[in-house]
Amino acid sequence: MSARSRNAHLSKTLYMRGLQCLKSLWLDRRQPEVRREPPPDLIARWDAGTEVGLYAQQLFPGGVEVPFNGRTKVEQLAQTRDLLAKGTQTIYEATFSSEGVLVRADILRKTRDGWELYEVKSAAGVKPHFPDDVAIQYFVLSGCHFDLRRAFLVHIDTGYVRRGEIVPKALFAMQEVTDIVREKQSAIPAEIARMRKVLAGELPAIDIGPHCTNPYECDFIDHCWRHIPEHSVFDLSGRGVDKWDLYRRGIVRMDDVPLEDLNSAQRMQAEFHRNRGEHADPDAIREFLEELRYPLCFLDFETYDSPIPPFDGTRPYRQIPFLYSLHRQDSPGGTLRHSEFLAPPGKDPRDALTERLLADIPEGACVLAYNKTFEARVLKDLAERFPAHRERLLAIAEGMIDLMVPFRRRDIYHWRMAGSYSLKNVLPVLVPQLSYEGMAIKEGKEASLAYHALDKIEGRKAREKAEEDLRAYCRQDTLGMVKLLEKMRALAK
Ligand code: SF4
Structure with missing residues (x-):
């Protein structure tokens, strides 16, 4: 040596x-x-x-x-x-x-x-x-x-x-x-x-592999993965086929995946990609729509978590809501009303947020969320904190309807959703005018960082702009749900 x-x-x-x-x-x-x-x-x-x-x-x-x-x-x-x-x-x-x-x-x-x-x-x-x-x-x-x-x-x-x-x-x-x-x-x-x-030697000849993200996401991924094209086998959703096995066999492009190797969800993704296809099942959509009733509320929380619980009654890594957006419609075709609440940073947001939320959601409303597990978890945590409101908060959580379900079931699917049913993938395809492109905040992680940064912003105007960016992001999610529902109603006809 x-x-x-x-x-x-x-x-x-x-x-x-x-x-x-x-x-x-x-x-x-x-x-x-x-x-x-x-x-x-x-x-x-x-x-x-x-x-x-x-x-x-x-x-x-x-x-x-x-x-x-x-x-x-x-x-x-x-x-x-x-x-x-x-x-x-x-x-x-x-x-x-x-x-x-x-x-x-x-x-x-x-x-x-x-x-x-x-x-x-x-x-x-x-x-x-x-x-x-x-x-x-x-x-x-x-x-x-x-x-x-x-x-x-x-x-x-x-x-x-x-x-x-x-x-x-x-x-x-x-x-x-x-x-x-x-x-x-x-x-x-x-x-x-x-x-x-x-x-001491030359660059080792090591190919990409599962080690690129395990145990940590490597910070050289952009460099080492630059030969992987857009729409590759790595975009196949879910478990099913061993993507690394495909890669080692020289199959990289989604268009080249052998369909017989895939499970049914992945096969649908690959076939639709190949044919640039789209699909809607009106019967399944109608069945979903029949569950809904008025007043109808569309709810989305923004939250943050921390290993160190910041307030009394909080646990490590539990989501703490600091912002919500709520769109509400009281009758079919009725006026769409909007309310929102952004808690001032630096103190426990849960009390004021809960009071406002319960005032904004009418008793007995049908509440929709996209991926309701998350919103329901937040509501259940609030119920734990506020025994006086426990019953109502739990009723909202338990009665909540998940707008994501028809997309997860692929009652509606478009090849550009790329096997994903997240709102960020579904919305730009079905409601292109509501794309997140160009927004100051484009995802939840950015929202929680922006919220923590509010306190450090100097100048009233800059702070108001940052607060509006946060509200706009959350509002986009609930307005997106409203528009998705309109689209679903059209597809069900
Ligand atoms: S991305 Fe990182 S882990 Fe993967 S091959 Fe390159 S250097 Fe290794």
């Missing part, structure tokens, strides 16, 4: 990247300019992860942090050595290096039995790749002759309900991974050697 390959520096992040794909490791070091910029929602997740890390430190308060911002690795290593020499019992972000691999331990704590390592994750459980993350830390610490007795993964406990201040001991759950991490030690030197060899 050349000196260059022997000396290639690795970190825990690079090691995990290399385990997922050696080409990704090579591109990261040698051709980083082809990397995709992290999308705003991923940056928001990283920020949330930092907050989770700070709460996790409170599990073992009184520790000393080794800061890494603005400090060199040499300084971080020296400070860690210094803290250990002084007998510090709890260290956050302790930094170690061995065999050219650098790791930072989220939390190191000395007990009567020896040192314990805690790796903090903002996930709601332990994922299969998490122990590898701890194993490389264990390997490096052992290489530094550090006597690590036990290792744990710390993750969010979604059963936690906030009451007052966050209670870290209740917010987090722990799983000991000492044994599995020890078992992984023997394979690590070979993995490191393999990664160094790759880094």
